[in-house]
Amino acid sequence: MIDKHGFMKCISCNSTFDIDQNLIVCPKCGGLLEIINEKEIDIKRLKGKGVWRYKDFIPGNYKKIVSLNEGNTPLIKSRKFENLYFKFEGLNPTGSFKDRGMTIAISSAATLGYKIVVAASTGNTAASASAYSARAGLKTILFLPKGKVAKGKLFQSILHGAHIVEINGNFDEALDKVKKLFNKNKDVYPVNSFNPWRLEGQKTIAFEIFEEIGNPDFVIVPTGNAGNIYAIWKGFKELEKSGLIEKIPKMIAVQSSGSSPIADYIIGKKKKIEFVENPETIATAIRIGKPVNYMKAIKAIEDSNGYAIKVDDKEIIEGQKELAREEGIGVEPASASTIAAYHKLLNNGYLNKYDKGVLILTGHALKDPNILFEEDSYSISSNDIEVFINKLKI
Numbered sequence: 001m002i003d004k005h006g007f008m009k010c011i012s013c014n015s016t017f018d019i020d021q022n023l024i025v026c027p028k029c030g031g032l033l034e035i036i037n038e039k040e041i042d043i044k045r046l047k048g049k050g051v052w053r054y055k056d057f058i059p060g061n062y063k064k065i066v067s068l069n070e071g072n073t074p075l076i077k078s079r080k081f082e083n084l085y086f087k088f089e090g091l092n093p094t095g096s097f098k099d100r101g102m103t104i105a106i107s108s109a110a111t112l113g114y115k116i117v118v119a120a121s122t123g124n125t126a127a128s129a130s131a132y133s134a135r136a137g138l139k140t141i142l143f144l145p146k147g148k149v150a151k152g153k154l155f156q157s158i159l160h161g162a163h164i165v166e167i168n169g170n171f172d173e174a175l176d177k178v179k180k181l182f183n184k185n186k187d188v189y190p191v192n193s194f195n196p197w198r199l200e201g202q203k204t205i206a207f208e209i210f211e212e213i214g215n216p217d218f219v220i221v222p223t224g225n226a227g228n229i230y231a232i233w234k235g236f237k238e239l240e241k242s243g244l245i246e247k248i249p250k251m252i253a254v255q256s257s258g259s260s261p262i263a264d265y266i267i268g269k270k271k272k273i274e275f276v277e278n279p280e281t282i283a284t285a286i287r288i289g290k291p292v293n294y295m296k297a298i299k300a301i302e303d304s305n306g307y308a309i310k311v312d313d314k315e316i317i318e319g320q321k322e323l324a325r326e327e328g329i330g331v332e333p334a335s336a337s338t339i340a341a342y343h344k345l346l347n348n349g350y351l352n353k354y355d356k357g358v359l360i361l362t363g364h365a366l367k368d369p370n371i372l373f374e375e376d377s378y379s380i381s382s383n384d385i386e387v388f389i390n391k392l393k394i
């Protein structure tokens with residue numbers, strides 16, 4: 001059992017609530033809630049590995065802990081760039097960073113006695129929710145955009161026994177259905193990232209980075225529904241408050257140019273965010289036009305003196321090949337947007353090669369295997385093999 005050491009606060013109307021209340025959104029105005037951790041982080045006292053290593057800094061009572069040993073992912077130093085590191089979240093139990101949040105959200109659902117969890121998804125939240133629910137003995141209902149979920153992710157959800165509702169619409173419309181269902185039916189527990197407990201798990205990415213390399217200068221995060229960039233910023237913010245780092249790394253959001261409401265807001269110095277009605281990108285995980293956490297993400301970017309950038313589908317595919325072929329790391333397209341962004345930010349002088357930074361590689365390559373089959377001719381003729389070997393020697 002964990003003591004309370006925190007409270008909830010609405011980011012829209014600033015109302016505060018006791019941590020023990022069963023709340024997902026603000027009961028007064030419907031705004032997003034933030035979990036405020038009041039406990040100083042004491043690295044010397046940490047025990048164990050992964051997300052639950054940091055349990056003292058995740059407020060709330062968890063009588064049932066549902067874990068698949070998530071977190072503790074490798075931070076891999078780049079071969080090509082001196083001060084660049086890759087946080088390979090694709091090596092979580094279901095192959096994406098979502099597992100860090102899901103262990104906390106499903107533990108909350110199990111502790112509160114829910115039997116059914118619900119999520120909308122472009123695929124990774126679905127896979128993660130299905131696996132963690134199965135682990136907890138709960139049932140999962142998923143709202144998925146029909147024909148838009150990568151094969152590997154859909155396979156995982158079916159395998160773990162989720163009940164799938166395919167909708168003729170995009171992710172944003174699927175998320176609206178989840179919100180409506182949650183407002184109407186109190187038997188379902190939503191595990192998308194408007195659930196603030198999800199983000200408490202995801203903030204541990206910052207703690208792990210800090211434990212390995214101290215204080216980075218920047219972190220680049222592929223941004224869709226925009227919970228993760230906020231969660232990582234929040235982790236660094238708590239490290240700063242505990243006197244462990246001197247400055248928050250610049251939080252840099254990367255979005256695909258066909259799906260870039262947050263980047264457009266930041267780059268265009270707009271007064272108001274403009275949602276994208278029909279988002280399109282090959283990186284289906286970030287094909288999101290109305291990011292539910294946009295206010296939190298903008299706060300993270302602005303508070304850290306960070307930035308946002310757009311990359312197109314061609315740059316994403318090039319980035320995926322670069323990471324795979326020159327660094328040995330296989331990631332899905334959304335994650336590859338980070339290396340494309342890094343190149344752009346070096347070229348335009350926003351970053352320089354001495355800046356120490358981390359790219360968050362959010363999902364594994366096997367999630368979305370169709371991409372390269374469509375793009376690449378990969379087979380060479382066995383008749384030409386000797387000629388071919390001679391060419392390779394040059």
Ligand SMILES: Cc1ncc(COP(=O)(O)O)c(C=O)c1O
Nearest residue numbers: 124224225226227228285362363
């Ligand atoms: C692989 C991958 N990368 C990035 C994202 C974007 O994360 P967020 O929605 O927290 O911005 C997602 C899904 O949301 C994802 O599945």
Ligand SMILES: N[C@@H](CCOP(=O)(O)O)C(=O)O
Nearest residue numbers: 121122123124125192193225
């Ligand atoms: N890419 C996400 C979109 C939903 O994000 P969430 O963090 O709000 O659950 C997915 O994998 O479904």
